[in-house]
Amino acid sequence: MVRLSKSDLTQKVKQPMVLDSLQQVRKCSLLIALILSSALQAGESLPNIEAVKRRIQQTESLIQNLQVNEKAVCRQRDLQGGDEIYEMDRECxxxxxxxxxxxxxxxxxxxxxxxNSATTNPFKVELAFDGTYSRSLEYLSRDLARIFSGEVADHPSYYSMLPTEFTVLGGRESLLQILEKREYKVVGREEYQGREVLKIEGEAIERGGWFWNRRILFDMQRGTLVKTAYLMKQQAEKEWIEYAIWAGSNHEEISPGVWLPLKYRKYSFLVKKNDAPKEFSDGYVGTFSNWIVNAKLPKSRFQLIFPENVPVNDQRKGANGRLLSQAEIEELNRQQ
Structure with a gap:
């Protein structure tokens, strides 16, 4: 297990290389944020979802790119139905x-x-996604200096938690896109990590004899997402059960108006029926360090060249994992 020292959590983060074209936008964004937070602290009625969306857009306007180091412990229940919980160290x-x-x-x-058992094996993977295809290289588990194979796919795969899941940028969908897909409302305020945040919920979806929903905690003053919970229940009158949780904590203002977490946790649970206790499925507990906002990045950062004589599997839709020919691999390399 990774042992996290106090210095990992408290070391000074790097200052961003701010793009000149963003400076004026940031000034306006911070002014709007101040107005919105003042209204919230004044005890006025709950802001509507459109005000939340505008606040999200203000934060989005301040972020062009992010860099960060992650350390985590992954916990996973025995997939064969046992009670054992396995722990694995991860860094990214x-x-x-x-x-x-x-x-x-x-x-x-x-x-x-x-x-009848499970073992842990070391791994190393490098991945680049340029917006078209995901390209990755997997290294040999017994010799992490040697490349074992390559893969091309439509979407990236992850070996740890995608850091933007704990920000307004989100994963495949941004927070703004999530709120615009179906009807969401601000349903109240609650305290989280010693701060007052907004509680946002969507219209419940009924499917397969269960009701499903998503609850979002949003810090209006800081303009940041702090927690996403996925909800389920069998009867409409029952309380929601949080069966999956993504939560960031220990936020710091890494760049003016951009608050990012230094810790996170993600848990998933099995729920067999409404009144039964939840059973742990899998999760992560981790830290983020050395956040950098809006650094100047070379185009090559998102390119990955497949070396000669390395087998490459095609996991794109319809390819079924077939091995690419050398000519196809060379063509993929030229497309970058």
């Missing part, structure tokens, strides 16, 4: 842009399940 170096490009180098341990 991330670069992510607001328009969805990604690069990471992930290392740590992964589980291999066998007939």
């Amino acid at each position: 170096q991330w670069t992510i842009t607001a328009d969805g490009k990604k690069h990471y180098i992930a290392t740590g341990e992964t589980l291999r399940f066998m007939a």
Whole structure:
């Protein structure tokens, strides 16, 4: 297990290389944020969802890209139905842009399940996603200096938690896109990490004999997402059950108007029936360090060249994992 020292959590984060074209936008954004937060603190009625969306847009306007180092412990229940919980160390170096490009180098341990047991194996993966295809290289588990295979896919896969899941940028969908897909409302305020935040819920969806929903906690003053909970229940009159939780904490203002978490946790649970206790499924507990906002990035950051004589699997839609020919691999390399 990774042992996290106090210095990992408190070390000074790097200051951003701010783009000149953003300075005026940031001044306006901070002024609007101040007005919105003043209204909230004054005890006025709850803001409507449109005010929340405008606040999200203000934060979005301040972020062109993010870089961060992640350390985590992944916990996973025995997939074969046992009660044992396995723990694996994970580390990842991330670069992510607001328009969805990604690069990471992930290392740590992964589980291999066998007939009656499971073992942990070391792994190393590098991935680049330029907005068209995800390209990745997997290293040999017994020799992390040697490349084992490559893969091309429609979407990136992850070995740890995508950091933007704890920000307004989100994952495949941004927070703003989520709120615009169906009807959401601000339903109240609550205290989270010693701060007053807004509680936002969507219209319940009924499917398969269950009701489903999403609850979002949003810090209006800071303009940041702090928690997302996925909800379920069997009867409409019952209380919602949080069966999955994504939550950031220990937020710091890394760049003017941009608050980002230094810690996070993600848990998923199994819920068999409405009144039964939840059973742990899997989760992560981790830290973020050395956040950098809006650094100047080379185009090559999101490119990955497949070396010669490395087998590359095609996991794009309809390809079914077939091995690419050398000519196809060379064509992929030229497309970058």
